[in-house]
Amino acid sequence: MSEKRELKFSTIAVHGRKHLDKHELGRPIRSVSTPIFMSSTFAFENADHGARLFAGEEEGYIYTRIGNPTTQALEKEIAYLEGAEVGLAFASGMAAEAHTFLGVCGAGDKIVSGDTIYGGTHALITTVLPRFGIRTQEVNFCDLAQVEAAVDERTRVLFFETPANPTLGVVDIAAVAEIAHRKNALAIVDNTFATPYLQNPIALGADAVIHSATKYIGGHGDCVAGLLAGKKDFVDRVAHESLHEIGGIISPFNAWLLLRGLKTLPVRMDRHSQSALEVAKYLSFHPKVTWVSYPGLKTHPQHELARRQMRAFSGVIAFEVRGGREAGRRVLDTCELCTVAVSLGDVDTLIQHPASMTHHTYSKEALAAAGISEGLIRLSVGLEDVDDIIADLKQALARL
Numbered sequence: 225m226s227e228k229r230e231l232k233f234s235t236i237a238v239h240g241r242k243h244l245d246k247h248e249l250g251r252p253i254r255s256v257s258t259p260i261f262m263s264s265t266f267a268f269e270n271a272d273h274g275a276r277l278f279a280g281e282e283e284g285y286i287y288t289r290i291g292n293p294t295t296q297a298l299e300k301e302i303a304y305l306e307g308a309e310v311g312l313a314f315a316s317g318m319a320a321e322a323h324t325f326l327g328v329c330g331a332g333d334k335i336v337s338g339d340t341i342y343g344g345t346h347a348l349i350t351t352v353l354p355r356f357g358i359r360t361q362e363v364n365f366c367d368l369a370q371v372e373a374a375v376d377e378r379t380r381v382l383f384f385e386t387p388a389n390p391t392l393g394v395v396d397i398a399a400v401a402e403i404a405h406r407k408n409a410l411a412i413v414d415n416t417f418a419t420p421y422l423q424n425p426i427a428l429g430a431d432a433v434i435h436s437a438t439k440y441i442g443g444h445g446d447c448v449a450g451l452l453a454g455k456k457d458f459v460d461r462v463a464h465e466s467l468h469e470i471g472g473i474i475s476p477f478n479a480w481l482l483l484r485g486l487k488t489l490p491v492r493m494d495r496h497s498q499s500a501l502e503v504a505k506y507l508s509f510h511p512k513v514t515w516v517s518y519p520g521l522k523t524h525p526q527h528e529l530a531r532r533q534m535r536a537f538s539g540v541i542a543f544e545v546r547g548g549r550e551a552g553r554r555v556l557d558t559c560e561l562c563t564v565a566v567s568l569g570d571v572d573t574l575i576q577h578p579a580s581m582t583h584h585t586y587s588k589e590a591l592a593a594a595g596i597s598e599g600l601i602r603l604s605v606g607l608e609d610v611d612d613i614i615a616d617l618k619q620a621l622a623r624l
């Protein structure tokens with residue numbers, strides 16, 4: 225390009241940083257797609273070269289747990305799309321969270337997290353981390369007074385999802401970041417549901433962003449992976465004080481799948497968002513549906529906030545049918561097109577029951593406190609024709 229101008233999001237998603245940086249991977253052999261370096265180790269030129277790399281005196285690849293060219297291409301890409309200094313990839317979203325918390329917290333430190341979060345995260349925060357002396361407390365992040373009251377002088381991290389899994393509650397990112405910084409803590413956002421295309425927490429003041437890249441970033445339901453993006457000193461600390469020592473790294477092949485997924489992220493997110501809004505509207509007028517939660521609906525309690533901090537509202541909907549839990553399970557069993565499966569953000573429409581599936585780690589009391597009702601059904605609207613998705617829900621609801 226002759227003229228220097230900022231490229232748009234969709235262009236960067238397709239071309240990545242490699243066309244902006246002469247030294248980027250793949251340049252000498254002019255491969256349009258990023259090569260997959262399925263190599264556990266990398267040969268040194270000689271003994272002295274190896275020693276220099278280990279001593280950090282020279283840049284280069286040593287061993288894939290410490291760094292891999294395909295993985296680093298992905299890490300640069302997510303950092304760029306999230307507006308962060310650097311990125312780091314992990315074997316799963318849970319690995320990204322565990323390493324982030326272990327990298328910055330020690331015994332006696334505290335993590336304050338949202339009470340409405342992914343079930344695995346809830347288990348990590350309430351049962352695993354406390355075994356290592358890390359203090360944790362879950363509060364409702366839609367109520368900033370509760371967040372403020374939970375923070376003490378040893379609080380290192382305020383961690384939350386927005387939109388939250390599975391209720392779709394929306395949290396004010398800028399307001400939580402302001403509380404965190406006033407109290408010398410980090411605001412870390414799980415941006416899985418929104419993706420960097422729809423929401424940029426770092427631009428709103430958050431310190432770092434975590435993804436279950438298994439979901440929208442991969443987008444095709446074929447790999448499990450996690451990502452972190454944030455400031456260099458913080459991300460380096462997570463890499464050096466947790467990931468490199470404990471493990472839990474991504475396979476270079478999965479890193480490549482995510483690089484491929486990122487190329488189509490904007491197109492997919494536009495369609496997921498459009499279709500989900502149509503499905504949410506259809507459900508909200510259905511006589512057998514008692515309530516629908518979708519940030520794009522005017523009836524959503526944080527709709528105005530969602531409009532301010534998101535570009536569109538993504539593809540996940542929560543709803544409940546008349547007859548509660550039993551009737552809800554019958555809807556799952558009578559769907560013909562929607563697949564009964566956990567996970568979300570896939571090309572396929574997925575339907576599941578959080579209380580008995582993704583959020584089974586919650587006690588009855590914790591479910592009630594988080595506003596996850598027994599009858600809540602979570603629907604991840606896929607990329608099929610929206611008329612077919614609605615027709616399937618229509619026939620399932622008719623059989624109730």
Ligand SMILES: *Cc1c(COP(=O)(O)O)cnc(C)c1O
Nearest residue numbers: 316317318342389416436438449
């Ligand atoms: C799925 C999910 C996770 C966990 O990620 P994995 O890739 O399954 O380990 C974390 N946060 C959210 C919001 C999720 O949906």
